Amino acid sequence: MARKQGSHSDITGPRVQDTALRLIARHGYAAVSMRQIAAEVGVQAGALYNYTPDKQTLLFDLMRAHMQDVLDALAAADLQGDPPARLDGFTRFHIRFHLPRSDQVFVSYMELRNLAPENFAILEKMRRDYETALEDILRDGVAAGVFAVPDTRIATMAIIAMLTGLSHWYREGGRLGMDAIEEIYCNLVQNSVRR
Amino acid sequence: MARKQGSHSDITGPRVQDTALRLIARHGYAAVSMRQIAAEVGVQAGALYNYTPDKQTLLFDLMRAHMQDVLDALAAADLQGDPPARLDGFTRFHIRFHLPRSDQVFVSYMELRNLAPENFAILEKMRRDYETALEDILRDGVAAGVFAVPDTRIATMAIIAMLTGLSHWYREGGRLGMDAIEEIYCNLVQNSVRR
DNA sequence: TTTTCATTTGAAAGGCTGTTCAGTTACATG
């Protein structure tokens, strides 16, 4: 009954990734079985192994792809100007990039503990790189005397937690649109570090 | 071989809760089996069912107990003074209460999706009550003209995310002690809403 | 000492897990 029509690997492959991402975001890595993913894709469980060597790698690939997308997009954003302008740019970038990707954000934050140690180390480094981009802005601002931050590392973690938390409760079609939220968060972030 | 010495229910019961909390915090609810919990407690899996009707209830009881502790402790803290003083009090309360309870915080934030819907609703309400305590402070501050917050609900969520994020990366014996971190966070929070 | 009973064991039921692989299908190429 296999191979109903046409060459399918370029259709099934992405569908496996999409379905796995959605199910893992909703129920968690450990709670989702390969058979469930396969059923939603519309194949038998064995067919998944044409697209991933194992379940662990499937998770890791999802998380790595997301973090790479983040880092690439941040680099492409190419934030310019004085530290307050760059801080504004970072805040807006984070919100615009992450809000439409709630499944990726969820998985990337909740499933770290389900990664094999070597995979965890890779993702931790990528996350650290993202954090450092923000910390560099804060450090420059402190050096220029425009930010008052007793500890740039802690301020970095606090701001990122604030921004990431947004992804956990924001729902499209809620009371406020993305633009309004963007303004409010820019204000909160800017305030928290101003002199 | 059962019942090695004395009556054990008052010893085994708490040990089941403690062990379950620790294992679930580390590996996640779905990834921890009743057999693993039992093995760490030092009994067979069947014995756990003297202390919980099922695995789901074991998780729910852990989470509800934690949220009830939070709400009770907050009520006991009895924050007084003008809005900035109460905001300071809330920040310090949150940090002092949550930092020594990282396993509870982890479980309460990561395992919400593994709750049965009726249990989820109960916890969501308790969490909402905690958030409202902060929002009331912000609203009073806005009314008194000492806080500049365009949207108290969003500011509430942002501040709580910032504070909760702390529990995710803080490690005892790190670069900064709890007191130093408390000061820094009080400053960040106070700044973010000041006029 | 005998009885009671809270506590635990050990086995079982019924089902799900990730992964492998020989075999089948249906398309693309020669």
Next chain:
DNA sequence: CATGTAACTGAACAGCCTTTCAAATGAAAA
């Protein structure tokens, strides 16, 4: 039209899962 092969099935393996329960245990009560 014949052949090769990418894509998939369906079954199997070995082991784990939660939950139940009759039976065993050993301390406390009578």
